[in-house]
Amino acid sequence: MTSTDVRTDGAPDPEGKGRDRRARTRGCLPFAGVCAAALVLLLLGTRIGLLPGFGDFFGERTTDRSGPAVLKAVQDMSSYEAASGNFQVVVDLEKDTKFVPDAIRGTRTLYVGAGTVGASVDLGQVAEDGVKVNEDRTEAELRLPHAVLGKPALDPDRSYAVSKQRGLLDRLGDFFSDNPGSEQAVNKMAAQHIGEAAEESGLTARAEKNTTAMLQGLLGSLGFEKVTVHYG
Template structure:
């Protein structure tokens, strides 16, 4: 029995040189495209790049904390601020902005305000009485990631002014107004009462774990 085997013809030296030439052209084309993009990114007159030249952070002060953060309230408000011109229609001069402000308010009890005789302990060290100041509210802390301009209407002159100045307008007034409204809402809420109750529960549990069988926590405005 005879087995036949077919042998493929070898590529000629000229054909191999052509394939190498074509492959070299492809590699060169890829390098030119990549290099061109890099060069354009550097030479493009309209391109932008960010350079951080900020100075090192300077520590200005350190304060010892002597207060108990007893409660935190989360608030959100929609600020509707409108500004009109005296003798011009809103389409010409005037703005109206809807701003969503979101942030938190902390309620705390200042332990450093406890009087010298604010803590009394019985002779057998089984009873303790503490007189505390009432909880206070911290300044609202707006969350920039959740605070934003929802909608805005501007007159023709306002749009021209913003275009010439290159700025969409100062938003500090919106933030300050949102903080003011959140502060008013926090004062009207039960946030301070919740902080008072949490402080009493914390001190009672801590002193009882230290061996006091009877713990009385009062506030300075209580009889």
């Protein structure tokens, strides 16, 4: 006796086409499942890194192929850095889009920025009549420019992001970006706040006081008994 296949609609299928289709479908399902599982493991291992035991398998290796640093210019310095201040600021930077919920588009970053600001006196700006010495060379009077603040220098070892909140579109943008989660904006904001704090800290006055003490000690060792320093 010969068997006759029956299609799903109840009609006979003497050529067994339905059976072949079901067989091919059953054969593709395991392959598709293996591919999906491999893709999930790859994403978890490379992006999230939370699977125990897969750290070494998906571990990243950093190779430095940078060329040697090239000296472009040399500049002689005549400024005396007489004081330096260490500052820390907490930056809370939020960016929103009009008429769009924050869960869709928007970022908020809480960042701790730490850096230093130096205050110096430019001794090279002393005018010709800025130094007066008496005939006995026992007294000297100097007129120097006021101390100025340098640019804030952030310390990457002490600066860090506490938290980041991003909308869905921002997360997708970071996923496909070559530089995800750029901290350029918060770095710039932290440097700005540190510079403002340095202007109110009295750092320049301290630098002028230290410069006066340095010059009095230096000229005193050369035999000057009285050294007077003016600024401005």
